[in-house]
Amino acid sequence: MDNILGQIRPLDPIELQLLDAQGCVLVEDVTVPLALPSFDNSSMDGYAIRAIDTEGATAEHPAVLTVIGDVAAGAEELPAVGPGEAAAIMTGAPMPPGADAVVPVEWTDGGTGDSAPATAMTRHTSGEVRVRRPAEPGAHIRARGSDVAAGELALASGTVLGPPQIALLAAIGRASVRVRPRPRVVVMSTGSELVQPGEELAPGRIHDSNSFMLTAAARDAGALAYRVGAVADDAETFRTTIEDQLIRADMLVTTGGVSVGAYDVVKEALSEIDFRKLAMQPGKPQGFGFLNGTPLLTLPGNPVSAYVSFELFVRPAIRTLMGVESVHRSSLRAVCAEGVASSPKAKRQFLRGRYDQARGTVSPVGGAGSHLVKALAHANALIVVPEDTTEVAPGAEVDVILLD
Ligand SMILES: Nc1nc2c(c(=O)[nH]1)N[C@H]1C(S)=C(S)[C@@H](COP(=O)(O)OP(=O)(O)OC[C@H]3O[C@@H](n4cnc5c(N)ncnc54)[C@H](O)[C@@H]3O)O[C@H]1N2
Numbered sequence: 001m002d003n004i005l006g007q008i009r010p011l012d013p014i015e016l017q018l019l020d021a022q023g024c025v026l027v028e029d030v031t032v033p034l035a036l037p038s039f040d041n042s043s044m045d046g047y048a049i050r051a052i053d054t055e056g057a058t059a060e061h062p063a064v065l066t067v068i069g070d071v072a073a074g075a076e077e078l079p080a081v082g083p084g085e086a087a088a089i090m091t092g093a094p095m096p097p098g099a100d101a102v103v104p105v106e107w108t109d110g111g112t113g114d115s116a117p118a119t120a121m122t123r124h125t126s127g128e129v130r131v132r133r134p135a136e137p138g139a140h141i142r143a144r145g146s147d148v149a150a151g152e153l154a155l156a157s158g159t160v161l162g163p164p165q166i167a168l169l170a171a172i173g174r175a176s177v178r179v180r181p182r183p184r185v186v187v188m189s190t191g192s193e194l195v196q197p198g199e200e201l202a203p204g205r206i207h208d209s210n211s212f213m214l215t216a217a218a219r220d221a222g223a224l225a226y227r228v229g230a231v232a233d234d235a236e237t238f239r240t241t242i243e244d245q246l247i248r249a250d251m252l253v254t255t256g257g258v259s260v261g262a263y264d265v266v267k268e269a270l271s272e273i274d275f276r277k278l279a280m281q282p283g284k285p286q287g288f289g290f291l292n293g294t295p296l297l298t299l300p301g302n303p304v305s306a307y308v309s310f311e312l313f314v315r316p317a318i319r320t321l322m323g324v325e326s327v328h329r330s331s332l333r334a335v336c337a338e339g340v341a342s343s344p345k346a347k348r349q350f351l352r353g354r355y356d357q358a359r360g361t362v363s364p365v366g367g368a369g370s371h372l373v374k375a376l377a378h379a380n381a382l383i384v385v386p387e388d389t390t391e392v393a394p395g396a397e398v399d400v401i402l403l404d
């Protein structure tokens with residue numbers, strides 16, 4: 001893994017529109033040009049008043065104020081509120097001069113003269129309003145700069161832009177930001193036995209599930225992923241197809257054709273790739289290298305092998321291209337209540353498991369077979385059985401990699 005990550009550099013930053021930058025890493029310190037909020041405004045629908053005018057107000061002895069106008073959110077012309085006066089005001093509307101507090105409409109009669117508490121629906125914007133509770137100066141006012149002051153750091157370089165960060169950028173008026181782009185990852189499957197989902201299976205054929213799984217996994221990791229349908233077992237066709245994809249790829253991922261079979265075309269077609277057998281199960285045959293400078297990872301064809309390989313090698317590589325700090329999935333220790341009856345000697349095994357957070361336990365799902373797609377679909381974790389361990393006793397602790 002270190003071997004792969006050591007050779008991959010984060011993509012060069014570009015300026016992207018806010019929504020295109022979602023999930024990307026910021027590569028500039030963003031400062032706030034204008035205080036937020038940029039003006040004192042009301043946090044309630046009600047009346048802007050002078051607090052002193054409501055001193056001692058009760059339901060029996062309300063403060064009676066003259067309504068001199070209405071301030072809506074976005075209002076530019078503001079009425080000045082003098083002694084004994086009130087201006088109807090909406091949430092988010094600027095505080096009119098003279099007023100130093102807001103009484104919510106529920107504290108008033110809304111100008112109706114009724115004894116029942118008013119609602120926004122019955123609120124009047126002229127005449128008189130009865131205020132039945134005193135307000136402190138500053139009540140229900142969101143002060144200018146109370147969120148963030150002008151000149152403060154809004155977001156530091158290195159921040160991953162999720163929805164709240166995008167909200168902040170939009171709030172301070174930024175339409176675009178400098179980020180590392182999402183890597184473009186091209187996924188290709190190989191095998192003349194592969195048929196696309198939706199098409200009928202002839203005898204001996206199987207549906208191409210790997211290219212869908214890996215494209216989805218690449219997207220999940222943060223990439224812009226392109227799925228290329230299955231390429232037949234022909235080295236020349238494979239080579240031409242993959243070279244054609246280079247133009248739109250920051251990384252290439254293939255699946256199948258890397259073991260020792262007669263039709264293992266990936267190995268045959270890519271002399272520049274370093275193919276190895278790793279001491280792990282699943283995921284033994286792997287390849288990594290560069291094609292015209294673009295990183296290429298060749299994963300095995302067995303579906304579970306392809307998925308585990310993606311999690312261990314491709315996902316961290318994608319996240320390295322993105323420039324994020326944490327490239328690895330989180331892992332923890334958990335009690336393996338059922339244990340593992342047998343694990344291959346001198347190989348690190350990655351069993352599919354179901355982790356129960358409340359109990360702190362993990363149970364294997366399905367067996368060790370690399371073709372068990374259904375078990376994979378019901379797993380949320382990988383149980384790691386080290387090289388020197390050939391069985392795990394029931395109740396023993398194991399390392400667990402969380403998949404969600
Ligand atoms: N004699 C040996 N045979 C095998 C060895 C070995 O060391 N010696 N290694 C085994 C291991 S481990 C793995 S993993 C596989 C890797 O095989 P390939 O990468 O060459 O993949 P294929 O032979 O093309 O296919 C293997 C298997 O996976 C199915 N497959 C392939 N592509 C897809 C796809 N897109 N969607 C769904 N399923 C796919 C394919 O039909 C085969 O069943 O080699 C072992 N053999």
Ligand code: MOO
Nearest residue numbers: 282283284305370
């Ligand atoms: O090691 Mo292969 O990668 O499972 O079945």
